[in-house]
Amino acid sequence: MTSTDAFIAIREVEKFYGSFQAIANVSMDIRHGEFFSLLGASGCGKTTLLRMLAGFESASSGEICIDGQPMSEVPPYLRPVNMVFQNYAIFPHLNVRDNIAYGLRRLRLPRSKRHEMVEEILDLVKLPGYGDRRANELSGGQRQRVALARALILRPKVLLLDEPLGALDKQLREQMQVELRRLQRSVGITFVFVTHDQEEALTLSDRIAVMAGGRVLQVDTPSRLYEAPRSREVANFIGTMNFLGARVVSRANGHLRLDIEALGQLDLPAGGTPLSEGDRTCVAIRPEKITLHKDRPGGDAPALSGTLEMTTYLGERSHFHVRVPGCDNSFSVSAQNNTIQGGEGQASGRPVWLTWRDDALFVLGKD
Amino acid sequence: MSDVSYIRRPNRLLQIYACIFLIVLYVPVLFIPLFSFNDSIYVRFPLQGFTTNWYADLMRRDPLWAALMNSLRVGLSVAVISTFLGVLAARAITRYRLAGQNALVAFIMLPLVIPGIIFGVALLVLMSRMGVPLSLYTVALGHLIVCLPFAVATLLPRFEGFDRSMEEASADLGENPWWTFWRVTFPIVYPGVVASFLLTFTISFDEFIMAFFLSSTDATLPMYIWSQLRFPREFPSVLALSSIILLVSFALVFLALRIGRLGSVRKPGAGSNGAD
Numbered sequence: 062m063t064s065t066d067a068f069i070a071i072r073e074v075e076k077f078y079g080s081f082q083a084i085a086n087v088s089m090d091i092r093h094g095e096f097f098s099l100l101g102a103s104g105c106g107k108t109t110l111l112r113m114l115a116g117f118e119s120a121s122s123g124e125i126c127i128d129g130q131p132m133s134e135v136p137p138y139l140r141p142v143n144m145v146f147q148n149y150a151i152f153p154h155l156n157v158r159d160n161i162a163y164g165l166r167r168l169r170l171p172r173s174k175r176h177e178m179v180e181e182i183l184d185l186v187k188l189p190g191y192g193d194r195r196a197n198e199l200s201g202g203q204r205q206r207v208a209l210a211r212a213l214i215l216r217p218k219v220l221l222l223d224e225p226l227g228a229l230d231k232q233l234r235e236q237m238q239v240e241l242r243r244l245q246r247s248v249g250i251t252f253v254f255v256t257h258d259q260e261e262a263l264t265l266s267d268r269i270a271v272m273a274g275g276r277v278l279q280v281d282t283p284s285r286l287y288e289a290p291r292s293r294e295v296a297n298f299i300g301t302m303n304f305l306g307a308r309v310v311s312r313a314n315g316h317l318r319l320d321i322e323a324l325g326q327l328d329l330p331a332g333g334t335p336l337s338e339g340d341r342t343c344v345a346i347r348p349e350k351i352t353l354h355k356d357r358p359g360g361d362a363p364a365l366s367g368t369l370e371m372t373t374y375l376g377e378r379s380h381f382h383v384r385v386p387g388c389d390n391s392f393s394v395s396a397q398n399n400t401i402q403g404g405e406g407q408a409s410g411r412p413v414w415l416t417w418r419d420d421a422l423f424v425l426g427k428d
Numbered sequence: 429m430s431d432v433s434y435i436r437r438p439n440r441l442l443q444i445y446a447c448i449f450l451i452v453l454y455v456p457v458l459f460i461p462l463f464s465f466n467d468s469i470y471v472r473f474p475l476q477g478f479t480t481n482w483y484a485d486l487m488r489r490d491p492l493w494a495a496l497m498n499s500l501r502v503g504l505s506v507a508v509i510s511t512f513l514g515v516l517a518a519r520a521i522t523r524y525r526l527a528g529q530n531a532l533v534a535f536i537m538l539p540l541v542i543p544g545i546i547f548g549v550a551l552l553v554l555m556s557r558m559g560v561p562l563s564l565y566t567v568a569l570g571h572l573i574v575c576l577p578f579a580v581a582t583l584l585p586r587f588e589g590f591d592r593s594m595e596e597a598s599a600d601l602g603e604n605p606w607w608t609f610w611r612v613t614f615p616i617v618y619p620g621v622v623a624s625f626l627l628t629f630t631i632s633f634d635e636f637i638m639a640f641f642l643s644s645t646d647a648t649l650p651m652y653i654w655s656q657l658r659f660p661r662e663f664p665s666v667l668a669l670s671s672i673i674l675l676v677s678f679a680l681v682f683l684a685l686r687i688g689r690l691g692s693v694r695k696p697g698a699g700s701n702g703a704d
């Protein structure tokens with residue numbers, strides 16, 4: 062990515078609370094009009110990073126630029142960003158209309174114009190006729206929309222959202238996900254969205270930054286994150302993954318010759334990994350990319366034999382745990398239940414064989 | 429009603445206790461207005477007939493009006509200053525993690541439990557040591573010490589319930605700290621400020637011991653009343669004056685409690701209407 066499409070540029074930002082490092086040397090670019098998510102377990106520093114974008118926390122070192130402007134000296138009330146708070150922070154002493162019109166005071170608009178804008182945005186967030194309600198007369202989903210409307214009416218360059226759907230029940234959350242996505246497309250504002258829910262991040266985002274322990278592990282599109290995670294941590298965080306220990310035998314022409322446990326020697330594309338001869342690493346494969354055979358498959362494709370440990374029936378698909386001699390962990394295999402008997406009749410302890418397409422197996426970075 | 433919850437069931441014993449409690453508390457007080465309308469200089473039964481002479485008599489006393497003005501001046505200054513200091517203290521206590529915070533709060537609340545007479549004597553000694561002449565200013569200083577704990581105690585719950593993200597939301601929506609204070613912080617804590625103001629004013633207005641020790645020739649209203657008690661013929665007028673003070677004090681405290689409760693009933697809570 063070139064620096065020209067970096068609408069928000071985060072450069073070597075660190076944040077210390079006392080001696081505790083909440084953010085460790087984060088650099089990344091967020092593009093204009095993008096739906097960008099910060100994904101990570103609770104306590105990994107997502108809120109801290111978001112609050113630094115909003116200006117509520119200052120970076121201990123490093124620089125944040127928004128639309129080319131360095132932000133370190135700019136107080137929150139002068140930044141071209143608006144935030145939807147985790148608890149929504151609806152003003153309790155104002156009704157919905159005054160909450161939404163709160164930021165319009167400085168624009169010195171005539172009263173009728175202001176009113177019109179509020180009604181318009183109420184329609185946009187699907188709360189028409191709610192202007193006179195008080196904050197405590199709203200449900201969780203409605204408060205969330207008011208918070209959204211209050212921020213969007215100012216047409217910020219960037220909208221920051223801190224786990225805005227976390228407090229909602231599952232059904233409402235899914236409904237709001239669709240609406241958020243629709244809204245983001247229609248207003249064309251850059252969204253920076255914080256969540257700990259990987260499914261939510263995969264559903265909504267153009268790109269995702271996976272965070273852990275104050276660091277950004279990988280920034281990529283949802284499909285790239287799923288199909289080609291660069292480290293074991295990322296692979297583990299998004300979906301389920303099988304890992305096999307490996308050692309690099311040699312590296313030539315963008316390919317690695319690896320000595321893999323239970324599989325023996327194999328050539329794999331090196332991708333962007335910085336591995337060299339002698340490094341210990343991992344190869345990985347997703348459970349749904351493995352085919353389970355009850356009988357020894359023909360041909361000379363690589364196949365592993367093992368014993369079936371456990372079967373979990375999940376309706377549309379089944380999950381199998383297969384123990385393979387020479388591997389530390391048992392294999393996770395997922396299969397669509399195409400036929401009626403599906404996952405049934407798979408007695409544990411029976412021998413099975415595992416095969417996959419060549420390109421399903423890929424190598425991760427250094428451990 | 430059959431759908432009264434368990435905790436709301438009427439409790440006969442408790443009701444009787446409450447009645448006795450209120451009678452013991454307020455019946456003596458009720459004798460004051462009763463005898464203030466009695467057409468006799470003696471406070472005793474049977475009542476002699478209805479008169480408003482004692483009230484009319486109050487109008488003709490210049491020292492009384494001077495004392496009233498003194499009390500109002502002291503009371504208003506003390507209310508303004510102690511509420512202002514209370515706001516700062518409550519904000520600091522709730523906003524920042526101060527070192528030795530609990531000790532600080534205890535220290536602020538200490539005058540509540542120290543007898544007024546001890547504080548009065550101590551301040552008197554201090555003032556004379558430092559050569560500060562006694563005046564209404566020294567009275568106000570004494571009242572300030574008495575009132576500050578009440579101001580802090582009234583304001584603290586308001587500020588404790590104050591959500592920091594409200595101010596951040598305001599800043600986020602483009603308002604600078606000045607506007608944020610007036611558009612968000614103040615409206616949210618305002619009921620507590622008014623309650624503190626009314627309460628501290630009432631306390632200062634009624635206070636006697638501090639004023640007794642710390643005033644010179646300018647008497648406050650309670651001191652004026654006390655000085656009149658030596659003359660038996662003045663007693664009905666004192667009763668009339670006391671009745672008026674009682675009425676105003678009750679009204680102010682009632683108002684303070686009403687306003688203090690405002691806003692706390694409309695605390696934000698998730699609506700019960702579920703999904704929209």
Ligand SMILES: Nc1ncnc2c1ncn2[C@@H]1O[C@H](COP(=O)(O)OP(=O)(O)O)[C@@H](O)[C@H]1O
Pocket residue numbers: 078081083101102103104105106107108109110
């Ligand atoms: N004001 C603060 N003072 C000290 N530590 C903090 C403060 N805010 C956050 N932290 C710490 O920083 C880490 C990251 O917090 P946060 O950004 O809120 O995580 P997340 O939003 O990803 O759950 C946590 O370990 C948290 O305890």
Ligand SMILES: [Mg+2]
Pocket residue numbers: 104107108
């Ligand atoms: Mg958080």
